[in-house]
Amino acid sequence: MDEAPSLPSGLMAIQPTILNFSSLLANVLEMEVEVVDRHLIRIAGTGPYSYRFGHSPESNNHLLRNVIETQKEMVVVDSRYNPLCKACQHRQFCKERAFIGVPILAPHRCLGVISLIAVNNEQHRKLSDNADMFVQYMRHVSRLLVANLASAQPRQTQSDAVWHTLLDSMDQGVILLDRDGKVKAVNDRALSQLDATHESLTGRSLAIEPLTRQRKAAHGHTQHRVIMGDQQMLLTGQLHHIGQQKLFLMAFHQDALAASLLTENEPPGIERLVGKSKAIHKLKRLIMRIASSPSSVMILGESGTGKEVVARAIHRLSKRHDRPFVAINCAAIPENLLESELFGYVKGAFTGAAPGGRAGLIQSANVGTLFLDEIGDMPLSLQARLLRAIENREVLPVGASRPVSVDIRIISATHQNLRQFIEEGKFREDLYYRLNVIPLEVPPLRDREGDIELLMHYFLNHHSQRIGCAYPGISREAIELLQRYLWPGNVRELSNLVEYLVNIVPEGEIIDGALLPPLFHTTIRSVPLMAYPPKTVCGPVEKEEEEGAKLKSVEKSLIEEALQRTRNKKQIAEELGIGVATLYRKIKKYGLQA
The missing domain is CATH 1.10.10 (Arc Repressor Mutant, subunit A)
Structure with missing residues (x-):
């Protein structure tokens, strides 16, 4: 192991400042940073370069030495084909994919090198696509370091001055919170987005909370609730924990969405039913009113309106919220299997049966909630057995001689007109009245005025986290095109569209009208496909x-x-x-x- 020199180098004298710059550059550019002096002694670094300070790096010396000797910038977009890398003894073990080195130049000499390194495929792609921009950032930091060294002010004053200069030169908003959650530093871009001044914000307590309820948020930009006293706003960006401090980097775009996606004054459990329209507000009030009742509920609505979301909300708000919620799609299971799936079977009930038998879904939902989706597709033969189970609170497994007692609440859903089915002899009238004790109608998306934008942002947040990409913004033009569409597939169609857009939008850009499929640009409004008749x-x-x-x-x-x-x-x-x-x-x- 190389020994550290007995006397600190010039750059080592301002190591705390360089460490701050390295961390900031790594977070902003999402690359790894390394800083060495003219003797190839590591001063600062991030990721795999965040140790062995005061010693010479174990690899990459050829590229660093070349920058120091030539005193010129060096960009290597693919290390595999660079002549200097081919001569390196550590080449077969090296994980560095690409490299940018910028000399730290003082008058008549080179003080060291600040380098940007790609160690994975994603970083390699970013460095290749943005090399010129990254070089400009590093030149600026290099000049600031030289100015810091030459200054006669105390070291802490120098560091603060350079820090604020770097912040104010950035195009994106930056907020730094101290260990107590108070604003330690904020740049002009952030002040503009927050509509605040330095005097009104510096030293003030500020809470920044990720909007996601997941324990680990995905990489990239996500939405955050920013709370200043009685004021709240929704901002898109990245929240980094650096020691006991917090660094919030705002996205270049900020969606003009005044209201939070999480509706205030609503009990936990109903927050996934996103919307503030009159129709959805009425539905929420009704859900909260009937959730604690043991009575059966029938949810009516077109395909894709979110009937299962409503059913789960009822369950989470009920006294059975900590008990099983069992969902079954009556249309997705073949008729010959539906009976054994619902009621279960005993040992030897039929050829191919499991050796020990199997409990049915109704038994699995005991003391909980059974959700029967597409109830209109249940065969008539099973409807009679289901009616008996509801009336007697017991089920008879296939091949059994004794019934099994159950305590369940049934929630059913359909997009079909069951009254018409009754007239046609396709559905039992007595079962209909047993299931339809409390009817709930989920409004189609075209009747939920004002909810499309809320849902759009909700799904942008959801899918960008799930996929693990940056949270994209959306233009006003695109939102207006979405609001003019009739949404035959309702909320499901909107979710599928957003997932498609999140996958295709270039990173760092917003979703505009040009990215929407041609269907949204036509003047002919789409006719909804619906089996459930509209009013x-x-x-x-x-x-x-x-x-x-x-x-x-x-x-x-x-x-x-x-x-x-x-x-x-x-x-x-x-x-x-x-x-x-x-x-x-x-x-x-x-x-x-x-």
């Missing part, structure tokens, strides 16, 4: 029948056209904003070739 104004029967026929014709044409393009049913269902089971029913209904 209609009273009028002649002939007019209603004519409108219904037109709707079916459009619906059939859209499905037929999609089937001609692809055989992927899941892809077609996502395009049309409906479930796969719903798609198969419509294919059968219209006699189309699947």
Whole structure:
């Protein structure tokens, strides 16, 4: 191991300042930073370069020495093909993918090198794409270090001056909080975004809380709630913990969203039902009113409106919130398996049965909540057994001779018109009244005025965290285009669109109208695909029948056209904003070739 020199170098004398700059550069540019003096002694560094200060680095000496000897900047976008790297003895063990070195130049001599290093594929891509910009940042820091050394002021005064100069030269807002959560430093860009002054903010307590409820937020920009006394705002950026201090780097874009995504004065459990429209507000009030009741609930609404989200909210607000919530899609399970899935079976009940039998989903939901989605697709033969289970609070597994007692609350959901099914003999009237004790209707997205922007930001936050990418902004133009659309697939369609946009938007840019699919730019408003009939104004029967026929014709044409393009049913269902089971029913209904 190389020994440290007996006397500190010039750069070592201002090591605390250099450490601050290294940490700031690494956080802003999302790269690794290393600073060495003219003797190749490491002064500061981040990541794999954050140790062995006062000693010579174990690798990369060829590139560093070249910068010191030539006193010129050096950019290596791919270390594998650089002649200097080929001569390095540590080449086979080296993890450095790319390198930028900028000399720290004083009059007539080179004091050392500040370098930016890519050690993984993502950093390699960023360095290759932004090399010129990164060099400019490093030149600026290099000049500040030289100025700091030449200054006759006390070291702490020098450090503060350089720190504030660097902050004010940045294009993005920066806030530094001390160990007590008080504003220690803030630059002009942040003051502009916060609509504040240095005097009103410096020294003031400021709380910055990630909006995500996950324990570990994904890398990249996320939304944060910033609290100053009685004032609250929503800002996008990165929150870094450096020792006992906090550094908040604001994103270049800030979405013009005045209200927090988490609605105030609402109990935990209903926050996922995002929206502040009159229709959704009415639904929330009703949910909170009936959640504690043991009565059965039937949730009505078009496909994609979020009926399961409503069911889970009811469960979380009920007295059974710490008990099982078991969900089953009656349309997704084949009819011959649905009975054993619901009621279970005993040993030897049929060929292929598990040796020890199996408890059904109704038993699994004991003392909890059973959610039956797409209840209209349940076969008539099973409807009678379900009715018996509800009335007697017991189930009889397949092949069993004795029933098993259960204590469950049933929440069902459908997008179909069950009254019409009853008239057609497809659904039992007695079961309908047992399930429809408390009806809840989830409004379609087109009737939720003002909620599209809230949901857009909610899904941007959700998908960017899940994918692990930077939180993108969205332009006013794009929001207006989304608000003019009729959303036949409702909230599910919006979520799928946002996930698509988060994947394709270039990092650091905002989502504008050009990124939206062509469908959103057409002047012809889309006709929603819905089996659950919309509310209609009273009028002649002939007019209603004519409108219904037109709707079916459009619906059939859209499905037929999609089937001609692809055989992927899941892809077609996502395009049309409906479930796969719903798609198969419509294919059968219209006699189309699947």
